[in-house]
Amino acid sequence: MFFTYLRRELAGRRRQTAIIAVGMALAIALVMIVNSVSAGVRDAQAAVLESVYGVGTDLTVSQASGPPEGGEEGGPGVRFEFGTEDGETTDDGTTLSNSRLTVDRGTSTFDASVLDTVEAVDGVSAASATLSLTNVTFDGELPEPPTDQSSGDQAAAGDGTMPAPGEGGGGGFGGGAFDVTSVTVTGVDPAAEAIGPLSAVELADGRGLDSGDTGEYVVVLDAEYATTEGVAVGDTIDLGGTEFEVVGTVTSTSADAATASNAYIPLDVAQELSGMDGQISDISVQAASASDIPAVKADLEEALPDQTVSTQEDLAASVSGSLGSASSLISSLGLWLSVAVLAAAFLIAILFTIQGVTRRTREFGTLKAIGWSNRRITGQVAGESLVQGLIGGAAGLALGFIGIAVINAISPSLATTSSSAMAAGPGGEGGMAGGFGGGPMAAAQETTEVVLNAPVTLGVVALAVGLAVVGGLLAGAIGGWRASKLRPAEALRSVA
Template identity: 60%
Template sequence: MFFTLLRREIAGRRKQTVIIAVGMGLAIALVIVVSAFSAGVKDAQAAVLSSVYGVGTDITVTQAPTAPVEGGGRFDFGAEAGATSDGTTAISTSRLEASRGTSTFDAAALDTVAGVDNVAAASGTLALNNTTFSGELPDMTQMQQGAPGDGQAPPQGGPDGAGGSSFDVDSFSVLGLDPTAAAVGPLSSVTLSAGRSLTADDAEAAVAVLDSAYATTAELAVGDSITVADTELEVIGIVTSNAADAATAADVYMPLVLAQQLAGLDGQLSTVYVQAASSTDIDQVQGDIETALPDATVSTQADLASSVSGSLATASSLVTSLGLWLSVAVLLAAFLIAILFTISGVTRRTREFGTLKAIGWSNRRIVGQVTGESLVQGLIGGAVGVTVGLIGVLVVNLVAPTLSSGVDGAGGGMQAGGPGAGADAAAAGPGAMPGGFGQAASAAASSDVTLQAPVTLSVVLIAVGLAVLGGLLAGAFGGWRAARLRPAEALRSIG
């Protein structure tokens, strides 16, 4: 009897079934598309962050940047600096210092972090910037002899009146890291494209690994030498980012101990990369590190996701603020439509349910009948929703929209900050090159990311669960209405 009435109701009230199924299906399809799109955006954010955060890295520990030291970033030259020839002085010098926008702290923090419960691995790095000033300046001896007040004019070695001066500023980012801790940190998010990577035997060796983009720009290859802080390092490897079109965390990678020595920052770190034993331990590890190191800034990858900019950030905001609430609103509307149509159908079947109760059907059996019919309608809507949703996701993946992205202040791929340097030099006068020269601009690591919306079994199961929930809700309300009918109403209806 149950299945007979069920088949008759579904086939005989096709309009109601179609309306409920279509409404439920569209709502579920929207949920699937939004969920897949949201997962795709998160994957894209992770790909962008991996170049500066590190594959396998769950938490980073840094310290809030301090105010710049007065006079920092200056190139100071004495009167006897450089080699003088033909009325000009050739000068070349390098400076290796902590990257602008970062602050260093005692390496003992690494041991503190490693001792926290559920920390699987931890490694420390030192982010630096190497700036080289080279060029030709007017002969300083002649400039001192021809200083104002002695009746002699300064030398005019060129048509521009600058004494024939010319100069060049070259700057690149350097990352000192522990060669034995490659499992966590920036080098875990790169692929070796030539040569070899750093090993434990390179702990204090004068060797370096280069980012492929920087190696191409600087025309360097494995076996060549690169000068860092007036020290020549042998290039032993070239690496590229695992993320397509994304920059790596630095232009040059070198052993941590050597980087500390050359920068005069012995026993100092700028970042500690942490890997938790499990994803469920991240919050606990973060809290324990914050307690152990109250002055440190402890960030997870989810925290850094807010630093992603460009159209990727816009897509993320759209999914979060619009897509989620739109899905909820449409889903609630679909549930409401199913409930109203079910109650309306029960009202039109007053004679039928009154008669069934008159011949002995219990309220429980009637409620079960209505709920079963609504559940089938909900499952039909679920099948429609899953089909439409998968088609929508397939369309998104075929279109493969490209989103621009960047990580503000990422530190990866920092380039020489030369704009405005000439004005600073002119204002400073001979013998000093002020902070505007050679200071690296902390540019965002920008890239383009192709969005792919993945569909997982869990999303499909959630969609089916929503269809079942909608059917049960509609059946519960409709069954409650049917259970209130009395046999007398059916008899009055017949008469």
């Protein structure tokens, strides 16, 4: 009887059923799409962060950058110093080539002993230190310097210091042709594959770094960078004026983001060549369990008052660009729009159910007169509303899937910029020709294109079904309560 009555009522009141179902469908589809896009944005952020900090990194320890100080290593820029033996001088000028491995601009280093402190904290299951460097190469030809006195003794002697590109030009002469290129280099613990930047890459060719590489001049290159440079496994490249053997190439494990660095070298070698003995720039920390993260963060902050401890959530905030905009749009406008539409749909369902109960006063009065209990009548009304909600849920699910499929078909690209000290994605190649006086050379912030995918998860489906059930039950409960409050005598009298 319950199902017969329910079926006949829904079929007999198609317009009401359709209005409620359409309202619910639109709301549920919107919630699904917002939820799915939100998950996509989160995935994109996670992909960017993983490429920088590695898979499984729960926390990072770094040191906030202080104001740049002139002359300090890693300060305002890279200084190239040339001796009298450097370069080859001809009638046309002097050909020079020099590369230097220095700490990234905007990155501060700290003592490697901090790693021991981190590892000693309860709840830390693994930790790995890295040193983020930039290899800047000056390669080109300088014209024969003028011979008059105004050019100074240094230039005349062919011995001096090239000003850093960030410092402005040395001034006075031009007409030469040279390139200044930069390559991001990360010094990593060769034995730490489970955590840190190398955990987010997969081998494309050759081999990765291992514990036997400590102290060795070996390098693993980003496969894309290697292709661009025409370098293969077994070749050598110059980093900081030292020949490194290329032992492998890697690609990012994420299809959505690039690797963190152009080149990976053993940490001790990185420290030695950059003059940063005993220094590191970041520590990737893995907590024993997700629930430990807040406590571990608090303990680390207490143990390391001079360092900055960041969780993935903190790091996500450092991802800016259109990905960051999408994230804030989804979390603000999308969320509230979903809530508003959902509330409107629920309200419509409730109002229509109450209106239906009012219209059926005589019907319910009659049923009470022939002995139907309040519980049975409430159940009937709730059942009808629940099915209306489920019809809306099914339509919303279909509509939501279509919306998500459209988003995935479009696959919008979002630009992301990491404002952290470690820039996302491999470094670009700077190139200048002509005189000095260019802008900053090694950009601390780099932009990466991330493809937004809206994943359909069981959670999204469960959310849609759950909302349909909740909406239907809510409307049914209120309508049923109203029906149960009808006094049979009054219900019959009202139509007598």
